[in-house]
Amino acid sequence: MAGGHMKYRTLSRKSSHRQALLKNLVTSLFEHESICTTWHKAKEAQRLAEKLITLGKRNTEASKRSAHSKVFRPLQTVPRLFGPLRERYADRAGGYTRVSLLEPVKEDQARSALLELVDGPRDMRFAMTARTLARLREKGQEINDITANNIRKVTRFREDGENALEEMVQKFEKLAAEGDKGATKVEQKKVYPESTLGR
Numbered sequence: 558m559a560g561g562h563m564k565y566r567t568l569s570r571k572s573s574h575r576q577a578l579l580k581n582l583v584t585s586l587f588e589h590e591s592i593c594t595t596w597h598k599a600k601e602a603q604r605l606a607e608k609l610i611t612l613g614k615r616n617t618e619a620s621k622r623s624a625h626s627k628v629f630r631p632l633q634t635v636p637r638l639f640g641p642l643r644e645r646y647a648d649r650a651g652g653y654t655r656v657s658l659l660e661p662v663k664e665d666q667a668r669s670a671l672l673e674l675v676d677g678p679r680d681m682r683f684a685m686t687a688r689t690l691a692r693l694r695e696k697g698q699e700i701n702d703i704t705a706n707n708i709r710k711v712t713r714f715r716e717d718g719e720n721a722l723e724e725m726v727q728k729f730e731k732l733a734a735e736g737d738k739g740a741t742k743v744e745q746k747k748v749y750p751e752s753t754l755g756r
Contacts, residue, residue, distance in 0.1 A: 565604075566597050579605050582672075584629040586654075587637055591673035591681070599656045599670040606672075610646055610653045613638040645676060649714045657681060676715045683711045687725035694726070695733060 568575050582602035585592050587609075594602070609627060612620040616639060624638055625631040646653050652675065659669040673681060686707045693700060700708070712718030 566601050568597060568601065580627060580629050583609060584634050586672060586674065587634050590677045590679045591671060593659065593669060593671050596658065596668040596670040599672040602672055603654045603656055606654050609638060610642060613643040614646060616643060655682065682707065684725065686711050687722055688729050690726045691729035691733060694730065
């Protein structure tokens with residue numbers, strides 16, 4: 558229908574180029590757990606990644622054949638999709654990925670975004686929640702509603718989530734303590750007279 562609402566973003570590419578781009582993004586996501594790209598590419602790759610993880614959870618021959626056709630390097634990616642990722646998201650009904658808006662690197666660059674798999678080793682929200690808890694403990698403040706909600710979100714589906722969060726908080730507390738000790742031992746830089754700089 559002319560002038561109708563598009564059901565997907567064309568990303569200013571023809572169909573074959575768009576599909577190749579999304580295959581590449583999703584393959585990189587499954588290999589590295591998180592990727593940085595533009596906002597629109599991240600949202601389209603998120604749709605495909607969610608569908609592929611759902612195929613992995615079905616774990617049938619038909620779903621494996623379908624997954625083989627939707628990724629690059631299927632011999633490396635599909636076993637990971639039908640193995641560790643399927644086990645990680647077995648209890649989760651959806652929402653396997655997260656897109657976070659980032660600051661563009663340059664002024665004229667498009668909006669950047671971080672696309673990541675949730676409950677993984679590189680989960681940004683998990684690390685930010687742990688850092689917030691470490692800061693609140695250092696200042697002796699109580700946990701507010703937003704932080705409590707984030708704690709519930711990051712530990713809900715993660716295996717042994719509360720203990721993993723506590724370990725991460727202790728790491729941040731240790732880093733903060735080492736940073737304070739290092740700040741007192743900083744040596745003064747030698748300042749040269751301005752007359753010697755031009756020589």
